[in-house]
Amino acid sequence: MREINIALLGFGTVGRGVAEVIRRNSKIIEDQIDCKLRITHVLVRNTEKYRDLDILKDVVVTDDFNCVIDAAPEIIIEVMGGIHPAKEYIFEALNHRINVVSANKDLVALFGPEIMHTATENKVNFSCEASVAGGIPILKPLHDSLAANQIESIIGIVNGTTNFILSDMDDSGVSYSDALRVAQKKGYAEADPTNDVCGYDAARKLAILASIGFRANVTFDDVLVEGIEKISQKDIQYASEMNYTIKLLAVAMRQENGIALNVYPAFVPRSHPLASVKGSYNAIYVTGNIVEDVMFYGRGAGSLPTASAVMGDVISTAKHILNHSTGTEMMLTETKRIPFYSSLKLKNAYYFRLLVDDMTGVLSQIAAAYADNNISIREVVQKSRIEDAAELMIITEETPRENIIHVEKALQVLPCMRQVANIIRVMDDGKR
Amino acid sequence: MREINIALLGFGTVGRGVAEVIRRNSKIIEDQIDCKLRITHVLVRNTEKYRDLDILKDVVVTDDFNCVIDAAPEIIIEVMGGIHPAKEYIFEALNHRINVVSANKDLVALFGPEIMHTATENKVNFSCEASVAGGIPILKPLHDSLAANQIESIIGIVNGTTNFILSDMDDSGVSYSDALRVAQKKGYAEADPTNDVCGYDAARKLAILASIGFRANVTFDDVLVEGIEKISQKDIQYASEMNYTIKLLAVAMRQENGIALNVYPAFVPRSHPLASVKGSYNAIYVTGNIVEDVMFYGRGAGSLPTASAVMGDVISTAKHILNHSTGTEMMLTETKRIPFYSSLKLKNAYYFRLLVDDMTGVLSQIAAAYADNNISIREVVQKSRIEDAAELMIITEETPRENIIHVEKALQVLPCMRQVANIIRVMDDGKR
Structure with a gap:
């Protein structure tokens, strides 16, 4: 033989x-x-x-x-x-x-x-x-099987460490630091977890996925990155109460004038197929203009x-x-750069967790800050009261990132504001 | 050009x-x-x-x-x-x-x-x-990307019509016949729905998947088929109460001495990735001895x-x-037949819905029938009482199919038995 x-x-x-x-x-x-x-x-x-x-x-x-x-x-x-x-x-x-x-x-x-x-x-x-994404067949299917599509978006859960930590926080109610410790003990996280928890690892994988999906030269530096270090058990819990789970998403999204590339934690509706991707599993959810939605799921490492x-x-x-045919199957050959869409213009719904003075008139101050920045509020809930402070949860309608940055600054200087505890994107369930 | x-x-x-x-x-x-x-x-x-x-x-x-x-x-x-x-x-x-x-x-x-x-x-x-499975990249990834694996099992939701009907029954609480009518109205089901609801369409797709996955010649005739015609709203509801959903599964399973090929409706745990495959979506869940579990999800038709x-x-x-290289990429070339594992030996947990006389001693008669056929019972629940009849739900431990066939016969001739209303397999969540 x-x-x-x-x-x-x-x-x-x-x-x-x-x-x-x-x-x-x-x-x-x-x-x-x-x-x-x-x-x-x-x-x-x-x-x-x-x-x-x-x-x-x-x-x-x-x-x-x-x-x-x-x-x-x-x-x-x-x-x-x-x-x-x-x-x-x-x-x-x-x-x-x-x-x-x-x-x-x-x-x-x-x-x-x-x-x-x-x-x-x-x-x-x-x-x-x-x-x-480890064992998951994704690059070849994306390149070959979906070749007839204009890829509209790629949403990946591509980092097992952060997905393990977030799943553990969701399932067991533990804190971020306890979940990280468990992940380190089990060998899912390194002693210095920066590369994973800050989203850099996910950004590298997104660069490769986007290069193939959008047939362009996308590198790590093109991806804007937020990690999961600020996610607290409270955020997980409030997400859960509204039937969401928090995942670290690597998102490449075609916009009118370019591609937006971001890694960030987000509320994912529990009915979305990405929500059931637990522990160290990975998944990549691809939308094409012909195939609609496809998802590839499996072990992302090991x-x-x-x-x-x-x-x-x-x-x-x-x-x-x-077959004497080596050198004929190529992907990732594109050297052409594509315009990158400013993430500042990218629209999402947002979750805010705010710690404010518990007194009359606070809500109107806060509501005014959102209104001044052209942000519509979908929902406000007072979640808890700690001594003379109240914890508010606010969900906005879809808003460009830049308005969110502005309102964050405006909120921080309000006299009633004790802490803008967290701001997290909310993924809409869309047409599904 | x-x-x-x-x-x-x-x-x-x-x-x-x-x-x-x-x-x-x-x-x-x-x-x-x-x-x-x-x-x-x-x-x-x-x-x-x-x-x-x-x-x-x-x-x-x-x-x-x-x-x-x-x-x-x-x-x-x-x-x-x-x-x-x-x-x-x-x-x-x-x-x-x-x-x-x-x-x-x-x-x-x-x-x-x-x-x-x-x-x-x-x-x-x-x-x-x-x-x-329509737009889902599955045959090439199964053949090429997973080529290093011994495929252990392939579990597919590969028929959009039945999945639409079962999802509709689950989501809207409608009867089987109403859901079928909606499916027909929307163009998801044909005027004569036999080919879909009886599982024949799924069996054809399973034959193709198994041929590639097990590298053998598997045809439609090798697949044992059960359809969804007998699934009632009650079954859906009882499944839901136990955190299951009912799906029509096409299952190819490697056993010690061959491959078992079956299409049947089954209780799928809601935590399983296949459970979130709704409406006319399809998914194929593949287990290999190297890659562990992978799933391919998307639009199964259209x-x-x-x-x-x-x-x-x-x-x-x-x-x-x-590239002048046509004729070099082949799949489905195997003409070798593989031994088929008798589905009679195939083990599953089972759900029984029984209509019995509502009187003392009934449960002991029924329990004896199961015991006589070497079937352990995991759970018995009396679900409802209609005049002088009681409805029982029984979940068994894992049991070979042949014992289930025997107990069905034994139950049917019990004096207290009004109707063996349904028997449905229960998919275990396994190690996930």
Whole structure:
């Protein structure tokens, strides 16, 4: 049987998953492509750590990338993460006419088009399904199956850490900091959780999704980001009372004159399919002008689920190798920039939680501030009273972001205002 | 700009959608493939009906298939439906080395492998994404993106008519027959709804899904089918009280010694992602041994959503034509049969609704019948009393189907039994 030699760059969580899949499902894979996939080399920083692993017993474990290149594998799987030296390795591999499969969202979000052009020039494949939303098939379906659509919007729950924290706060009534601690204990959050809870990770994935969906060059820097650090148990609870749940959404939205790209927490109606995406699951909700709404749901991370996406790409690449058609399937090739729509103009309904003096006339002061900024109020509820302070919840009608920024400033200087405790977008259920 | 000529066989709902997409999104499509797609011929039975349509003004409308073949289009889109003459047309097109895209589930469910082999022999493409679940990208993702997985189960809500009826019964509290009438009025159900409500349509789609997922030749006849005709408002209501909703599920399940293939209504826990699939939406929930759970959700029918899937295939085919690589992407080629697992052995929890005499000792008679058939009872609730009859709801533990059939017979002959009103499977929430 024909064999295809594979080198793995990196042997962390995903790398081990890939090795495990090739071992466990070898027959399933061979039946499909009539060819054996064999890991011949694994590149790691500290080779000693891996010498005695049973799963690597017939594999060359090396810390020297030249050794990998010299072995001339037909496919290199890059699962080391980070920009350097992953970037240099990938370009060198492609320039040596070696096909590359990568799970590296940081790299793809920054250098997707450049990498893809180098692959095409060298007539080899570069694929990166695993770089967004772990095991969920999304990049290829978005690029190929929905190709006839003008994509109107992409709304993703693409960060497992924040979704775990928010789900836990919703299900168990715990505080943000307790939920974060649990996430850290379970390995869902890192010791320094900034990258996840501040929305940067979601922004990288959104850049990749938007690049493919809107066929343009969108990078991390184009995305405006808000995190979940300010979400309190009270916000969760008030959302729940109105039949909403709070999710961190990565949103790319076509507007009349450009694309708006934002990551923010939002109230999601419980009847919306995104509301039932719990714990470390991810989902991407896509609206096209032809297909209407589609959603892709599944495990957004984890060793085996991510390896499933990597190996899907590897098997596709193997088919291309056997068909002598590598270098023909491209995505993320667009270098054209698109106009970005100012998020200041973007309309949403908003939730406000305000702590105010509990005295007559307060509501009229507050209502005037909203009216002065052209904001219609949908609902005002006094939620609780703490000594001489009252907590108000206000839901606005759809309002441009800039008016919200203005009213926030106006509210903060009102004599009766103790604290503008939180402002969160409210997703409308739309026509569903 | 290079042009690819296309002929459309059939100009019903989907055919019109395809023409509309090519008109509306032509720029989006041309930007991707650097090539113009042009419908040159439309084959219909009654040409007079279509002569004055604006959208067909530069198109040859004909009732003669030879006229289509003689024009030698590069792609034929078959959206006429039914077996004859669609089957003959498709084989003739393939044998003339014309690529074919089809939305015809009846045909693909019966002759998938045969068609695919003819396509391969002739080095052309045959694709049929639109044959299952309308606009939802499912066949290609299942075949390609999940290729590294051993598929463990496929659970689909793949029939929009029944899902509309069941959602309506759940949301509005109407009876089955009223919901069916509404569905017929809205065009979701046909005058003779048998094909949908009895589960045959879902069974065809399951055959296609299982063929791809389990890489075997599965046909409509392999699927055991139960419909929704017996579901009453009471069943819906009792399900709801226990936090379930009733859905018609198409289920392919890997067992130790084969694959079990069934279509049946079932209680689905409201926390399960399939529970929020409402109205005419479809979803397919796939479990693989690597990826764990993924779900694909969207519009399961309709002119434009289905055309989105058709056109996704057309654009892929166009890329293959331009790359001179048609005939290399195959699915549904397996002719190997797999052992089918007897559905009699398949275990589920079950819901029983029983109408019994309202007198002492009845429960012990009934409990004995279950015990005699090795069925453990999880819950018994007396739901209502009508004159001298009582209505009981019983939920069993997981039990093989054959024991359920036996207990049904045993219950029917009990002196206290007025009616075994309904028996419905209960889907466990599993580890989620």
